[in-house]
Amino acid sequence: MTDETPVLRLEGIVKTFPGVRALDGVSLSILPGEVHALMGENGAGKSTLMKVLGGIHQPDEGQIIVEEKPVVMSGPLDAKAKGIVFIHQELSLADELSVAENIYLGELPRKRFGLVDWAELEAKTKAILEKLKVSFNAKTRVGDLSIANQQMVEIARALTVDAKAVIFDEPTASLTDAEKVVLFEVISDLQEQGVGIAYISHRMEEIFKITDRISVLRDGQYQGTVNTAETDEEGVTQMMIGRKLDLSRNESHHELGDVALEVRGLSCGDLFQDVSFEVRRGEVVGFYGLVGAGRTEIAETLFGLRDPTAGTILMDGEEVRIHSPYDAIERGISLVPEDRKGQGLVLGMNCRDNMTLPQVDDLKAGPFVAEGAEIAIFDQYRDKLDIRTPGWKQLVGNLSGGNQQKIVIGKWLSMHPNVLIVDEPTRGIDVGSKAEIHNLLRELAAQGYAVIVISSEMPEVLHVADRIVAMYSGRIMRTFTSEEVTEENLIAAISGLETEKVA
């Protein structure tokens, strides 16, 4: 490469959490004036790396080097003071304050008696906004701006310091195409000013449009850096997925039973439209797509958490109406939700009580909860799922992520559902437990359960699913059998590239 001094360099960063080696010797450097993509599957360690950079986590080993000086980041403000600025996917702005106030929040210029120097504030803000060529002014209320413009405010905030490197985390997740163009212009302006840009995104087309180099992480390990011009989508995908092992399709082809669940033309407002599919007993159907493609919302609708605006749901050929999770459970639908801690578990409750919660009304001895029956259920699923806990009295909040997830899965298996929906079953779970959960899902199908797996990880859907439903922006683009699917056609489908060909 060039002989320029990197604005930001990482050397051998290691970060471990109990049971997980989240970052395993990651090194990379960002040069002034380049756009450097950071890619990897969910769980590859990108967000942990960002947290280490921002001083939210301290690395166990390795160094952060800003302009050839080793530094210790004590927090996001410290990082900003050192010229490393983050633009997060989720905006952190005060809606009720003006653009200027948001940009200088916490460091408003002062006059005598501690009063805000409004004239100075407006002048400084104006200078920054001019640099960004935006259409709004300093006094606009932030809540009145579009999401894209709010993001501009975040970027403006970054520019109040002499930024050396700006890190964008999925900046286009909620932008329209026109808004993206504006964002890319700003990025290229920053580039011209010699700022180093780190750009995290899953979207291949953006990566190839605006970045100079691509670095890839996989399972916390640095896979290498390539020049964007010298590679293609396939090459990057190969680096991201890597493990041939996980691409192995499921081989246990067992007999499929009757259709357990059929969905016809289901829509829910803007979230998803005209979704039709069926799941047979003994079959695992994978739902794959980008975050926001509408997969979770479909699961939530099937589970009675949302009311569909159109379409029908049939179970065993009979039309059903599901208005609440209570109804769904009565019909034999179970959902292992996406957000384990927020939706799946009562963290302050013990393992047994969490596991038997949905059926506590049925486990009765006289008017009381039959604790013996509860313990029997817990013991059965602890053994079956190999849940490692000192005993049922252990609070669920004290278990590791993998064991917590198994408690949630056990909770729903013990209900003997007709249809089991699992949403991101291995998010935030270490590699070993991942494989166990994958095998478990296959086994469940073999036992005759109808299983729906929603996942953002390609190896996962390839590994566990008999059929894969690819979604893009609220619609089903294509349904693949495990024979037809390839990484390329799957990526094309979830990126919306195959719209005309198959829809």
Place this chain on the structure above:
Amino acid sequence: MAEFTKQDIGKLLAKQGILIAFAVFIVGFTIANPKFLTIDNFENVVRSSAILGVMALGVTFVVISGNLDLSVGSMMSFSTIVVLDLHDKLGPTLAIPAMFAMTLCLGAFIGILVGYLKLNSLIVTLGMLSAIHGLTLTYSGGKNIDIADKEGTWFAIFGQGNVMGIQTPILIFIALAALLGIILAKTPFGRKVYAVGGNGTAATFSGIRRARVVFLCYIMSAFCVATAGLIQASRSMGSQNTVGQGLELEVLAAVILGGASLLGGSGTIFKTVIGVLILGFIQNGLLLVGLDFSVQYVVTWVIIILAVWLDIAAKRGKLMSPIA
């Protein structure tokens, strides 16, 4: 052995602070007035805490489900006035169930607003505090209500009777505590109360009908308030419209002192009973050392603040923190 750091002491204080403070109080009061630590005084404390205690049992359900009930004081005034008034009009046999029915209706109303309409319980019950007070005044025309023939009725048994030497208010408190303690700890409903307060979203995702659980907690609370009103009416055989005024805070103080978290999901009936007794002993002790009754208002407030602070401190593991 690691050295005791400031943080360790903070943690110990946070975990056991209430008991430590209570022990200091007891020692101090006993030195100041040896009468404090006697069986007679103990019975005295329990009897005078019984009304508050009965109300605290119901509020425990509400607090564990993650909500508040600030309406119990004025609701208790309402129950007392209604049962006294109806006593002379319908006779005690009909007056008591009629009063329970009316009080449960108030509880159901709050339960609908907080449970089904998902309105903030603080706002709803604070509003109900004054709305029910207004209702009581309208009902009574603002006048005190007295039972005309105080000697010729069996109505006095709830407040003034005794069984084998134990006074009925104490018995009612113990019996109700045992019953509700079992409901909370042993039945599916109790389990659901903990789940709803611990993580309402996860409870919903487990098919628990959260609104119904919250609704039933307010019904429980209203039932306890009606019982407390019955004891109060029977004890005094006549009452002002403001008999329960201010009790809502003492009740809440007792529940929180017992260790139920204001955030919901934790607490037990047994702990609440302990909280009630602690509050009762402190108030009794203050009287015995000769402090004026009015000082109790200040002390009760100090205790609430202390309890809430320690509750939060226990959650975050230290006494002070820049973030909540």
